[in-house]
Amino acid sequence: MFRLVFTGVGWLRQESMEGVRSTQLVQEFTGMGRKAVPRQYVVQREDHLAIAATAAIPIVDLGRLSQPDDNRDEVVKLQQAMETWGLFLVTNHGIEGALMDDMMNVSREFFHQPLEEKQKYTNLIDGKHFQPEGYGNDQVKYDTQILDWLDRLYLKVDPADERNLSVWPKHPESFRDVLDEFIIKCDGVKNSLLPSMAKLLKLDEDYFVRQFSDRPTTVARFNYYPQCPRPDLVYGIKPYSGATILTILMVDNDVGGLQVLKGGVWYDVPTKPHTLLINLGDHMEIMSNGIFKSPVHRVITNPEKERISVVMFYLLNLEKEIELALELIDEKHPARYKKVKIMDYLAGLFEHFLQGTRVIDTYLSYIRMEGSMEDVRSTLLVQELAGMRSKAVPRQYIVQREDQPTIAATASVPIVDLGRLSQPDGDANEAVKLRQAMESWGLFMVTNHGIEDALMDNMMNVSREFFQQPLGEKQKYTNLIDGKHFQLEGYGNDQVKSDTQILDWLDRLYLKVDPADERNLSVWPKHPESFRDVLDEFLIKCDGVKNSLLPSMAKLLKLDEDYFVRQFSDRPTTIARFNYYPQCPRPDLVYGIKPHSDATILTILMVDNDVDGLQVLKDGVWYDVPTKPHTLLINLGDHMEIMSNGIFKSSVHRVMTNPEKERISVVLFYFMNLEKEIEPALELIDERHPARYKRVKIMDYLAGLFEHFLQGTRVIDTKIIFAGKAEGGHPNNSSSLQKDPRTRTLMADESWRSPAIVQELAAAGVEEPPSQYVLGEKDRSDELVAAELPEPIPVVDLSRLAGADEVAKLRAALQNWGFFLLTNHGVEASLMDDVLNLAREFFNQPIERKRKFSNLIDGKNFQVEGYGTDRVVTQDQILDWSDRLFLRVEPTEERNLAFWPDHPESFRDVLNEYASGTKRIRDDIIQAMSKLLELDEDYFFDRLNKAPALARFNYYPPCPRPDLVFGVRPHSDGSLLTILLVDEDVGGLQIQRDGKWYNVQVAPHTLLINLGDTMEVLCNGIFRSPVHRVVTNAEEDRISLAMFYSVNDEKDIGPAAGLLDENRPARYRKVSVGEFRAGIIGKFSRRERYIDSLKI
Secondary structure, three states: OOOOOOOOOHHHOOOOOOOOEOOOOHHHHHOOOOOOOOHHHOOOHHHOOOOOEOOOOOEEEHHHHOOOOOOHHHHHHHHHHHHHHOEEEEEOOOOOHHHHHHHHHHHHHHHOOOHHHHHHHEOEEOOOEEOOOEEEOOOEOOOOOOOOOOEEEEEEEEOHHHOOHHHOOOOOOOHHHHHHHHHHHHHHHHHHHHHHHHHHOOOOOOHHHHHOOOOOEEEEEEEEEOOOOOOOOOOOEEEEOOOOOEEEEEEOOOOOOEEEEEOOEEEEOOOOOOOEEEEEOHHHHHHOOOOOOOOOEEEOOOOOOOEEEEEEEEEOOOOOEEOOOHHHOOOOOOOOEOOEEHHHHHHOHHHHHHHOOOHHHHHEOOOOOOOOHHHOEOOOOHHHHHHOOOOOOOHHHOOOHHHOOOOOEOOOOOEEEHHHHOOOOOOHHHHHHHHHHHHHHOEEEEEOOOOOHHHHHHHHHHHHHHHOOOHHHHHHHEOEEOOOEEOOOEEEOOOEOOOOOOOOOOEEEEEEEEOHHHOOHHHOOOOOOOHHHHHHHHHHHHHHHHHHHHHHHHHHOOOOOOHHHHHOOOOOEEEEEEEEEOOOOOOOOOOOEEEEOOOOOEEEEEEOOOOOOEEEEEOOEEEEOOOOOOOEEEEEOHHHHHHOOOOOOOOEEEEOOOOOOOEEEEEEEEEOOOOOEEOOOHHHOOOOOOOOEOOEEHHHHHHOHHHHHHHOOOHHHHHEOOOOEOOOOOEOHHHHHOOOOOOOOOOOOOHHHOOOOHHHHHHOOOOOOOHHHOOOHHHHOOOOOOEOOOOOOOEEEHHHOOOHHHHHHHHHHHHHOOEEEEEOOOOOHHHHHHHHHHHHHHHOOOHHHHHHHEOEEOOOEEOOOEEEOOOOOOOOOOOOOOEEEEEEEEOHHHOOHHHOOOOOOOHHHHHHHHHHHHHHHHHHHHHHHHHHHOOOOOHHHHHHOOOOEEEEEEEEOOOOOOOOOOOEEEEOOOOOEEEEEEOOOOOOEEEEEOOEEEEOOOOOOOEEEEEOHHHHHHOOOOOOOOOEEEOOOOOOOEEEEEEEEOOOOOOEEOOOHHHOEOOEOOOEOOEEHHHHHHHHHHHHHOOOOHHHHHEO
């Protein structure tokens, strides 16, 4: 069910005065200039705000509507607005622009006063007892309550004798007078609208006016939405519908924010100077018996501008009851809502608000029966959604976080040459490929299949032409009879059976093509004109492909060659499905088709020649299925797996979407006669090979198919009677796909490979790090607490390195620590400050801007360079609490500037200048080390020619539990040398010496020099590569920049020959640079040191 949160007029319920919690006023919080929001304002991840679509919100001219003889157009617009939107804009309403400006200005002046002045009108009596009227926040009842990003002033304005003037502001001085005049004018607008509304329902013209004749209630609410640093994480007001007859709203002329829900999609409500916005409320929906709609709406925030609105809520006398107009009820139109006392309705309002539900839904008296044809729900066509160019997707398409699409691997999907396979004597090589494909993949590509390229292109082209027609033309073939009764055949979406169902991002055309005498030609498109003829020809050709494959499949099982062909001899069924996948703005959140296996004997699939999307699951890993022009893809189905007693595999597959391109596929599903039963072939069963599957009627099998599909499970797994391994086959899918079939579904794949950006986790206000970041008990034994060093870390003055004293310090540092501080290094302090400041600016940008430089190609293929997190190799890998930007800076001709941020604008130039300075430092230190080792001065420089240098910018967000996670786990660098620039005032780096951890203190504008494993190997262990780690901070973020200098890729890494003799044997074995790097990556994820494996 779609969750709603109602704020409306909760002022009417007088809560117990005990247990009320107060919160800081949002306006005061934003005045602090923070870039994060407190966690109590951050909504749950699945409720994060998505970008809304745009549409023409109805606009009604009230002046014309009120003219008896010239209002037909306005009446039509009003009717459409009230029945489909429940919300509309009103122009020519009779309220002067100057009065509207005055009302907005005095409201703004009130909120801009000092806090002390506003708190004279507080809604907290004695600073703790909440009352609805006055200035402040909404009531806070629970610690877990998600708050709205606004402050407000609530005033009861009618009945006038019930006004509490102690909470009516005296400043600005004109506030009360302006409000009084504005109330009178808005009351006139309301009274002008009500008769037209009544006439639309064919009620007496004064029907609604009479309801307001006996002490109605009106409340004025002034909303102030300060600028918000994270508008993607919070609501100004969460989704709700108003508990009113109607609401009149005046908003800022130039700051949007209001959004309305229509047909499952959020739409922006535009601002238009000096217009009013009219919202129908729940009470109007009840009184109209559901003919008029109470809209669900919300307010989003703005990162740059404040926003103010003035709202007038109109209710009947609170002692009355709300009930449907009797004139709207008869046998054909039963009452949809129960009669209810207004006070009872309002009494449950705030609790429903906290639960994210609506009171009105609890008063339904006419509910469609579950499972009846009336229960079919329709959704917008996905192609129409995509055409709106929204940057977000409706929530009913978004899969749960643990099921969201993840990076797929690449592998060689089997390719079978059907021409060779079909030769009289058979081609042994093709038969071997076919067996491997059917036993291990359940899916393979077919070439040389006998279908002309021109026919395949024609079939794809007429399919594309069909989907590109206007919606009205396609809906002639709709799968919704009378717009509501679902049938499988035809054009549309899949059936929607529940509000919680996750939908697929595709539209489709389903046609039954065999038996030919059962074709329903009313849903076979007439346009394009050649569609039917092309499809007929394509069907004949594909039937030939199927009949060529079946004998080879039977022979592989040592069955009669015609075994499977015979199964298709008695009125088999064939279904053609044409799938259209529009471009999708968030392919990381939705599926084109969810993971599933086909309930067929086999499936023949033709896909776009140049748009990928299909993925197959093999041994628990998802693989991309490549496109190859004019090939066919063959999928084995569940029925083939059953008949082969599990020797052949029914593949689990899914379809991903594409943010830039549409994708089309044509699929033919082949079944036996639907009245038959399926069971394992008797020839495949004996004492050693018992039946693995029960006999089952095909109709019974198909009956449960859709429910299993929605649940992410497979029907075939319910038919298993022997869970062993089929002879020559694969483990059954229940065990190979589902470690625990009770809790694991087909969609629960490998989301662990794509962890969240840590900065986003921190901004969301998580109280506990996700489990994949939390260290095991064993690793927390020292509680990440380090001691202070018993002696200072060595400090080397680079400008004096030619002197004996500095050389001695350098030698001691290299032999005892492998780590030292460098001063007088020649890099200007201002340049060091600039590079860190620009790094901070980069990380503080919106996530969308940073993701332009993502280290995931196409959102899935990991590469070292770019912005993101480190590679996740194994599911049990403990992750680090850091994000990073990795850039190759040397050799300069190999720089990939696509990953070098172009914002901040000076980023590239500053980094280039800084890299030049650190390269000079590297050379000076390396030269000094050569002398200390008594090696030829060119020894290291020979290995540095064309050698890579990488810049890594590390961002460590504040962490709620620094006692449980690492910023970077313990490790030693794989480099020759590392030069590190860190925050001067935020510690975190720790070094291990003699088994103990010590904090590293850094003096301003010094650099840290770290030896890497490469250097330790080259110098045969004379100098050491230190083990170090980074711990996190609960309150402050931290940034560092590491420059990693390595050796030329063509060189081997091994002890220098000049350091070896009989008395000094090699302590490490020699390896290639490639092997060295691969070893470091593999060991790092397991918190091991690769260098230890090289020791002799």
